[in-house]
Structures are given as C-alpha cells and as structure tokens.
Amino acid sequence: MSEEADLRSKIVRLGALLYNRQLAHGSAGNLSARLADGSILVTPTNSCLGMLHPDQVSRVSAAGELLDGDPPSKEAFFHLAMYEERPRTGAVVHLHSTYAVAVSCMCHDCTDDVLPPLTAYHAMRVGKLPLVDYYRPGDRALADAVRKTARNAHSMLLANHGPIVSAKSLEQAIYTYEELEETAKLFFILGDRPTRPLSAQALAELNAAFPS
Template sequence: MSEEAELRQELVRMGRLLSARQLAHGTAGNLSVKLGDGNALVTPTNSSLGDLDADRISKVSRAGDLISGDNPSKEYFFHLAVFDERPGARAVVHLHSAYSVAVSCLRHEQTDDVLPPLTAYYVMRVGKLPLVPYFPPGDHALAEEVRSVSREHRSMLLANHGPIVSGASLSDAVSAYEELEETAKISFILGDRPTSPLNAEHVANLNRAFPT
C-alpha cells in the first residue's frame, strides 16, 4: 500500500476515534496530513469526521490547489500555513471540542498562554497555548496569524473557535489534542479553587528532557 493510501486510511480511523470519544460533532473540525512530496490530504468540507470516505478525502498542493477528491475544508489554508512554518509537522488536528472551545470564549488578560501547566503531560504534548484573535470561519487572513504563531508553537487556540494542534504524525497530533482537551476540562473542574501548577523550573526541565 502506498504512503498516500495508508494515510487516507489513517485519517478515516482517527476521524472515527475522535467522533467516538465525542471530540468531534456534526461536520465541525478538520484533519490533515502532509505527504512526502509536500502535498497534503485534508478532510473535505461539510464532512463528518466519524464517517469519512478514504477515496473522497481532498488532496491539495502546497499552494492550495485541489488535486483530487472532494473540495477541502474551508479552513484548509491554515493547515498549509502550519506545514509551511513547521517542517517537522506531518499532521494538524482542528476540532471544536467543548472544554477547549469554552476556554477560547473566556476573557483572557494575557493571551500568550491561556491554560496553566497543570500536568507534566500537558507541558510535554501541548506546551504553551497562545490565543489567536477571532476571525470569521473561512477568512483567509487567519492563515497569516496561524503562520506567525506556528513559528514558535505547536499548539494554539483560536478565539471563540477552537484549538489547532500539530504533530510529527497524526497519532501524535491526536494525542496532544486529547491532552489539551482534558487539561481544559480539569481547569474548569478546579474553577476558582487555589491550584498548584508546575513552576517555571519544572517546565524548563520537562522541555529539556522532551524537546519538540
């Protein structure tokens, strides 16, 4: 089986997994993987991640031209921006899961990192989570914001929208996304109670031991 055929099947499998875990609903959210030739596979527009057809998944060029399959998600452009800025990224996950979207709707005094480092695994898999300003769905101006943030971060949160998470593989990106959603959930469970997040030294030690 070719690389492309394998990755098409992986997108189908991960879409079903995310849907089964109630992280993807309706036709919201999109997934992508980068092929070895620089082109990308992107889930189609208005598709349910729990019911993807491998043969209909969109294949687009680095310039965003449709090569085969159905029309890509209307947000394909920020997937390509991440791939351009992060050479090690081979997959991007963008969903509208409840707790992460709830965090994106809060008022944040500081926007460079909007979730506390509550656990080591959050630091290892997500890192800092900057908030990107709000743009309407499908607005191509968002691509430049995503591109800029991607230079330093593998994860980000779109205001009033949801997270974008990249990884060295689709499995890595999905695992990081799940860690982000669980940390958002924990943050709401803790609420206004006094918390004890990891300190700067803890975070620095983790970043040295588990570089991205």
C-alpha cells in the first residue's frame, strides 16, 4: 500500500476509534498527517470522525490549497501552522473532548501550563500545556497565535474550545491526546483535594531518562 493510501486508511480507522471512545462527537474535531512530499492529509469539513471514507479525506498543500478529496476542515489552517512551525511534526490531532474542553473554560492564573503534572505519563507525553487566547471559529488570527505557542510546545489548549496536540506519527499524537484527556479527567475527580503533582526534581529526572 502506498504511503498516502496507508495514511488515508489510518485516519479513517483512528477517527472511528476516537468517535467510539466518545472523544469526538457530531462533526467536531479533526485529524491530519503530513506526507513525505510535504502535502497534508486532513479530515474534511463537516465530516463525522466516526463515518469517514478514505477517498473523502482532503489532501492540501503546505499553503492550504486543496489538491485532492473533499474540502478540508475549517480548522485546517491551524494544523498547517503547527506543521510550519514544527518541522518534525508528522501528525496533528484536535478534538473537543469533554474534560479537556472543561479545563479550557476555567479561569487560569498562569496560562503557561494549565494542567498539573499529576503523573509521569502526562509529563512525558503532553509536557507543558499552554493556554491560547480565545478566537471565534474560523478567525485566521488563531493561526498566528497557534504558531507562536508552537515554538515552545507540541501540545496546547485553545481557550473555550479544546486541545491541539502534535507528534511524529498519528498514533503518537492520539496517544498523547488520550493522556491529556485522562489527566483532565483526573484533575476534576481530584477537585479540591490536596494533590501532590510531580516535583521539579522528578520532572528533571524524567527529562533526563526520556529526552524528547
């Protein structure tokens, strides 16, 4: 199977997995993956991640021009900003999953990292989770805000909206997204109870043992 056909079918399979796990609902959320020639496969506009077909998946140039398939998601422009800013990125996942969106609607004193490092897996996979200011859907200024934040973070949370996560592969991006959602769930389960996030020393040891 060609690289493109393989990635198209992977987007369909993993989209259904996310939908069935209730991490995506309705036509919300989008997945993308970069091909070796620099073009990008992205889920189509108004599509349900649970019911995709490989031929429908859009292929766009790095500048966003439609090359093949259905018209891309209206949110494709911030996927492109992530790829542009992070050359090693192979895939981007953006969903509106309940617990992560709930965190995005809270007031945060510090927006550099809006989820505590409760577990080693969150620290290793997600790392810092900066909050990006709110922009109305479709506002191109969001691409600039995402690009700026992507200089120092591979994961981020859009205020009153949801996370964007990038990684080398689609599988890795999805594992990271799932870790983020599970940590957000833990954050609410713990609520006001005193918690013990990983210390700066524990985080430094993790970074030394598992450099990204």
